[in-house]
Amino acid sequence: MSGPDGTSVVELRGASLHYGSHSLWEGLDLHVGPGEFIAVLGPNGVGKTSLLRVLLGLAQLSSGRVTVLGRPPRRGSPLVGYVPQQRAFDPGLPLRGRDLVHLGLDGHRWGLVRPVSGHPALVSAALNEVEAQAYADAPVGLLSGGEQQRLRVAQALISDPALLLCDEPLLSLDLNSQRVVVDLLDGRRHRHETTVLFVTHEINPILPVVDRVLYLAPGSWAEGHPDEVLTSDTLSRLYGTSVDVLRVRGRVIVVGAPDEPDAALGAPGHAHVHRSEHEDRGDRS
Amino acid sequence: MSFANLLGQHFVHTALLAGAVVAVLSGAVGIFVVIRSMSFAVHAVSELGFTGAAGALVLGVSPVLGLLVGSLIVGAVLGALTVRGRERDAAVGSFLAFGLGVGVLLISLYRGYATKALTLLFGSIVGVNDAQLAVLGGVAVLVLAVLAFAYRPLLFSSVDPEAAEARGVSLRLMSILLLLLVALATAEAVQVVGVLLVLTLVITPAAAATRLTARPMVALVLSIVIAFGATEGGILLSLVKPWPTSFFISAISFAVYVVARGVGAARETRAGRAVATAEPRAPVRAATEVP
Numbered sequence: 001m002s003g004p005d006g007t008s009v010v011e012l013r014g015a016s017l018h019y020g021s022h023s024l025w026e027g028l029d030l031h032v033g034p035g036e037f038i039a040v041l042g043p044n045g046v047g048k049t050s051l052l053r054v055l056l057g058l059a060q061l062s063s064g065r066v067t068v069l070g071r072p073p074r075r076g077s078p079l080v081g082y083v084p085q086q087r088a089f090d091p092g093l094p095l096r097g098r099d100l101v102h103l104g105l106d107g108h109r110w111g112l113v114r115p116v117s118g119h120p121a122l123v124s125a126a127l128n129e130v131e132a133q134a135y136a137d138a139p140v141g142l143l144s145g146g147e148q149q150r151l152r153v154a155q156a157l158i159s160d161p162a163l164l165l166c167d168e169p170l171l172s173l174d175l176n177s178q179r180v181v182v183d184l185l186d187g188r189r190h191r192h193e194t195t196v197l198f199v200t201h202e203i204n205p206i207l208p209v210v211d212r213v214l215y216l217a218p219g220s221w222a223e224g225h226p227d228e229v230l231t232s233d234t235l236s237r238l239y240g241t242s243v244d245v246l247r248v249r250g251r252v253i254v255v256g257a258p259d260e261p262d263a264a265l266g267a268p269g270h271a272h273v274h275r276s277e278h279e280d281r282g283d284r285s
Numbered sequence: 286m287s288f289a290n291l292l293g294q295h296f297v298h299t300a301l302l303a304g305a306v307v308a309v310l311s312g313a314v315g316i317f318v319v320i321r322s323m324s325f326a327v328h329a330v331s332e333l334g335f336t337g338a339a340g341a342l343v344l345g346v347s348p349v350l351g352l353l354v355g356s357l358i359v360g361a362v363l364g365a366l367t368v369r370g371r372e373r374d375a376a377v378g379s380f381l382a383f384g385l386g387v388g389v390l391l392i393s394l395y396r397g398y399a400t401k402a403l404t405l406l407f408g409s410i411v412g413v414n415d416a417q418l419a420v421l422g423g424v425a426v427l428v429l430a431v432l433a434f435a436y437r438p439l440l441f442s443s444v445d446p447e448a449a450e451a452r453g454v455s456l457r458l459m460s461i462l463l464l465l466l467v468a469l470a471t472a473e474a475v476q477v478v479g480v481l482l483v484l485t486l487v488i489t490p491a492a493a494a495t496r497l498t499a500r501p502m503v504a505l506v507l508s509i510v511i512a513f514g515a516t517e518g519g520i521l522l523s524l525v526k527p528w529p530t531s532f533f534i535s536a537i538s539f540a541v542y543v544v545a546r547g548v549g550a551a552r553e554t555r556a557g558r559a560v561a562t563a564e565p566r567a568p569v570r571a572a573t574e575v576p
Contacts (some may be wrong), residue, residue: 056451076453084447091553093320094504095444107441108452112433113502132418139499155448245376266417 008070009195010033010055013029015064017050024050024218027274028064030223034162035193037209039200039226042216043257048199051216052165055197055284056080069162081156081194085168086149091141097151098136101126104155126154127269130184135193146177153184157194163187166198170205178205184207203230218258221274230254296411300530303413303421305514307477308486310425312512313432314470315491316505319461320443324488325374326363326464329381331471331483331501333359336388338405338475340394343576348405349417353424353472354434359384360468364461370468408479408531410520428469431462439463440501483534486512493542496549517557 010032017024024047031264032038040048053059054066066072069079081104089095102123127136130150135143140151140250149169154240156164170178186209188194198206203213203226213229215222217238223231229235230252235243246253291297318327337355338348359380365375392402404412413421432439441449442459450456467487472488490511494504519534 058450076451082448082449082451084451086448089444090322091445092495092549094316094499094501096499099501100445102443103437103441104448104452107437107445107449110434111437113436137499139553152448211557244444276469 007034008032008067008196009036011065011067011070013065015054015066016062017047017054017059018062023219025221026219027219028221029274030214032197033041033197034195035189036211037189037196037198039198039203039206039210039213040216041203042201042221043218044201046216046218048216049167051198052082052199053164054166055165056082057149066201070263078159079162081159081161081164082272083149083152083156083164083166083169085171086152086173089141089148090141091139093139095140096137097132097140097143097147098123099149100140101136101154101158104158109252110139122158126158129139130154139168144177146180149173149177149181151186153181153188157188160192161194163195166196166200168199168201169204170200175205176263182206182209207250207252223274288525297520297524299413299415299418299518300410301517302311303418304410304477304486305475305513305521306418306425307420308490308512309509310428310470311474311486312490312494312509313429313505314463314466315487315512316494316501316508317439317443317496318467318487319491320440323467326377326482327467327471327487329363329377329384329470330356330359330379330464331475331480332388333384334468334472334475335405335480336367336384336391339388339391339402340403342397343391348401349420352405352475353469356468356472357465359367360464361461363480364464365457380476394476404476404479406480407529408475408477408482410477410530413476417476421476424469424473432468434460435459435462444501464469478534482531482535486516487532489516489535489538489542491537496542496545497552511538515541 002282008031010030012028013031015028015030016026040051041050050059054061055068055073056074057077058246070079073080102119104126105119106121124133127133130153132147132154134152135147140148143151146196152169166185169181173181182205185198186197189196200206200211201212207226210226212224213222213226215229215235215238218233220238220240221232222238230245231244234245234258235245235254241256242256244255246255286294286358318324334352334356337351337353339351340355341348341351344351361440363380395402437461438449441452442454443463444455446456449459458555470487471483474483476484491504491508493511494507497507498504506511513536515534518537519530520533522528522533522537523530
């Protein structure tokens with residue numbers, strides 16, 4: 001599935017990110033190919049969102065190399081879609097779902113808007129893809145979180161991206177809406193080979209569709225199949241303290257991870273754990 | 286002089302034209318201000334424009350020039366500080382308070398007619414002369430041209446900053462650009478309704494418009510129409526009854542806002558029902574997930 005021979009959608013080599021003297025992650029290597037669904041996990045403040053910002057061209061690596069679709073990340077590339085977490089729109093916001101999706105196509109463009117706006121067919125197609133036609137003309141502020149997130153997915157997909165970056169898109173959604181959004185993303189990557197990089201603190205809703213997991217912990221990281229990474233062994237090594245990973249009725253529960261009370265994650269197996277310079281870097285389990 | 290006679294006067298024509306220019310500008314810029322919830326920043330820009338005008342009076346130059354310079358400086362500073370628009374309330378408040386303090390000092394230093402300063406606070410549309418009208422028109426054309434050119438990134442960064450940034454829109458640039466436009470619109474509106482009543486043209490019409498439609502472009506046009514109606518109506522009423530024009534403008538503007546709220550509440554209920562029928566909402570998930 002991954003390897004130096006395959007086409008690269010996301011490529012990180014020895015990538016590090018620091019803010020001042022504070023290091024978020026170090027020596028990160030990652031190769032992601034077309035159509036892969038990658039979960040990016042880890043506790044708050046470990047630099048998951050910062051990783052997405054690097055891939056969006058909004059932040060620079062402190063050291064190392066990064067390419068997206070074979071080139072350095074470029075701000076505003078139409079080949080990269082972005083789905084942020086759901087946030088409450090003001091009920092009085094003068095914006096319909098249709099407008100929100102349309103902005104994903106040309107919202108960044110300068111210049112006069114033609115009276116008959118340019119791309120009703122593309123907007124319609126995007127709305128159909130996420131089955132949001134029924135409420136496309138309602139004010140976005142009156143829609144439920146799940147409906148808003150469908151529109152978000154449509155907004156991200158309308159430029160026909162090869163890479164979709166999702167930042168906690170399921171946060172504050174009910175279980176049913178979570179499933180709908182995950183199915184939309186999974187369906188998209190199977191039909192169009194769209195690569196999905198999915199930042200989340202909650203693996204369970206996406207566990208059935210995830211190919212690989214990138215687990216970022218303070219000062220170290222691990223990458224591999226969920227069954228390899230999400231184990232008591234690997235996470236204990238990552239955190240440098242005793243962490244238990246339980247599997248209950250097909251769900252993954254992590255107990256004892258610092259800064260992550262009752263977070264839910266992984267399954268048994270083995271994975272490579274990478275540590276930054278002060279620790280036993282290159283340690284293999 | 287009768288109402289009919291007044292309507293034939295040149296100064297009344299000038300006032301109506303100036304009012305129209307200012308209304309179109311305030312209504313258009315106001316939509317973005319309302320979307321970003323930055324009424325307070327507008328208030329600050331206008332009051333600090335007053336400080337600029339007071340400084341101009343002391344220096345013996347045109348208060349309108351001082352107004353423009355003061356508003357633009359404050360607009361640029363606040364634009365750079367308040368990238369997400371709704372944040373940094375306290376920053377705006379601190380600048381506002383200090384700037385007004387300086388304004389008080391400048392007015393006390395000014396040895397001319399106190400009415401000039403009072404005019405700035407409460408506006409005096411009938412005092413606009415032909416030369417000022419030309420400046421008003423020129424600034425309005427400039428602001429509307431920039432607004433038309435930057436409409437999409439301005440809207441995107443206002444309604445959906447996270448996604449806009451990911452698509453390459455510079456939030457800081459948009460914030461500064463919008464506050465500069467706000468500064469120019471405010472400096473114009475001050476000459477009609479005065480520093481203290483700027484919000485009646487920059488906020489109220491746009492707030493009413495957003496209650497009436499969910500289409501951004503329609504809201505923009507409605508906001509302009511409401512601001513236009515309030516300004517021209519206010520000027521005409523002040524010819525009939527010699528009360529301050531600013532009062533009539535703010536009264537009409539507010540009346541439209543109250544009606545729009547009522548209409549909007551009814552519309553929201555209908556839309557809410559329509560959405561509920563289109564897709565039944567799942568119950569809100571509890572904080573801890575139930576398997």
